[in-house]
Amino acid sequence: MFYRLARPALFTLNPERAHGLAIAALRAMPRRPAPPGGPLETTVAGLTFPNPLGMAAGFDKDGEVPDALLGQGFGFVEVGSITPRPQAGNPKPRLFRLAEDRAVINRMGFNNGGAPAAAARLAARARQGIVGINIGANKDSADRIADYAQMTQVMAPLADYLAVNISSPNTPGLRALQDEGALGALLDAVLEARGGAGPPVFLKVAPDLEPADIDAIARIALDRKLGALIVSNTTIARPPLRSRHKEEAGGLSGAPLKDLALQRLRDFRTATGGALPLVGVGGISTAEDAWQRIRAGASLVQLYSAMVYEGPGIARRIVSGIEHRLRRDGFATLAEAVGSE
Numbered sequence: 001m002f003y004r005l006a007r008p009a010l011f012t013l014n015p016e017r018a019h020g021l022a023i024a025a026l027r028a029m030p031r032r033p034a035p036p037g038g039p040l041e042t043t044v045a046g047l048t049f050p051n052p053l054g055m056a057a058g059f060d061k062d063g064e065v066p067d068a069l070l071g072q073g074f075g076f077v078e079v080g081s082i083t084p085r086p087q088a089g090n091p092k093p094r095l096f097r098l099a100e101d102r103a104v105i106n107r108m109g110f111n112n113g114g115a116p117a118a119a120a121r122l123a124a125r126a127r128q129g130i131v132g133i134n135i136g137a138n139k140d141s142a143d144r145i146a147d148y149a150q151m152t153q154v155m156a157p158l159a160d161y162l163a164v165n166i167s168s169p170n171t172p173g174l175r176a177l178q179d180e181g182a183l184g185a186l187l188d189a190v191l192e193a194r195g196g197a198g199p200p201v202f203l204k205v206a207p208d209l210e211p212a213d214i215d216a217i218a219r220i221a222l223d224r225k226l227g228a229l230i231v232s233n234t235t236i237a238r239p240p241l242r243s244r245h246k247e248e249a250g251g252l253s254g255a256p257l258k259d260l261a262l263q264r265l266r267d268f269r270t271a272t273g274g275a276l277p278l279v280g281v282g283g284i285s286t287a288e289d290a291w292q293r294i295r296a297g298a299s300l301v302q303l304y305s306a307m308v309y310e311g312p313g314i315a316r317r318i319v320s321g322i323e324h325r326l327r328r329d330g331f332a333t334l335a336e337a338v339g340s341e
């Protein structure tokens with residue numbers, strides 16, 4: 001209700017300024033994670049999530065407000081992407097609201113305060129609730145695989161899971177790490193840096209993949225026993241859009257990504273035969289969207305763009321809508337509903 005009233009004013013601001021205000025407002029919010037033992041509790045990659053709805057990476061890039069986001073009803077929060085060294089990102093403007101399309105285009109370019117600052121901040125929080133740390137490489141790095149290994153070493157002790165992000169379209173060449181040879185070498189370096197006792201490693205992929213890429217990624221992820229695949233990041237594709245910002249370069253997210261991200265989830269479900277947990281993300285804005293993703297094979301779901309349009313109340317609305325659908329369709333547990341379509 002409050003967000004509906006505030007939104008017209010927020011939307012007169014440029015999107016980055018509005019995002020800064022959202023982070024500032026969240027700082028003042030309660031920091032209680034959802035209590036354990038509810039009807040949507042689910043275990044994925046050895047972690048017990050109070051509910052399956054997460055805040056996707058990119059909202060809290062520097063790990064400033066994970067506990068406040070958990071306090072809004074999210075079952076988990078993925079902070080980042082964080083790179084070894086601080087980095088300014090691309091020149092502004094680099095974030096665009098496509099209100100008529102319920103979409104966002106961004107070419108932020110991994111703007112973040114760097115690993116030492118984020119690690120200090122995350123080390124200072126009380127460890128409650130599930131917080132994943134999404135790691136990236138610096139744009140000017142001479143050895144990107146070494147960046148991921150270094151990030152793993154620094155962040156593993158602070159993370160409930162690590163998300164290896166090789167799917168941002170805004171760091172030139174980054175997505176080439178999804179290619180078969182490079183991906184194996186990257187994951188071997190990350191898993192070695194993590195050691196035997198570290199948190200599970202999730203891999204976040206782009207939606208813009210060919211069938212052969214999907215099979216190769218699935219094979220490598222299964223072989224390396226990853227904790228989960230996060231499907232997907234923003235798209236460089238441009239389905240028909242109405243907004244005046246539709247020609248901006250960058251990654252598209254929100255409603256126009258929904259069908260593509262759902263299709264990719266189904267592709268990865270087929271390619272992995274259900275043997276690897278999937279996190280569904282892209283264009284989810286209602287409980288029905290989340291439920292469809294779960295039925296298509298997602299053990300967990302995430303959102304970002306819908307929060308821009310709906311405000312933080314979206315987490316509780318979607319979680320209670322999933323709970324309703326679980327009961328309505330006669331499933332005893334969330335895990336039973338996963339992939340049941």
Ligand SMILES: Cc1cc2nc3c(=O)[nH]c(=O)nc-3n(C[C@H](O)[C@H](O)[C@H](O)COP(=O)(O)O)c2cc1C
Pocket residue numbers: 056057058059061080081095104106108110134165168204232233234253254255257281282283284302303304305306
């Ligand atoms: C402004 C913005 C910044 C983002 N930054 C990151 C990032 O740093 N790392 C990452 O893995 N994904 C990032 N994402 C992608 C989201 O995590 C998510 O995969 C994508 O937006 C699709 O979900 P949505 O349609 O619910 O927004 C970003 C998205 C947006 C809109």
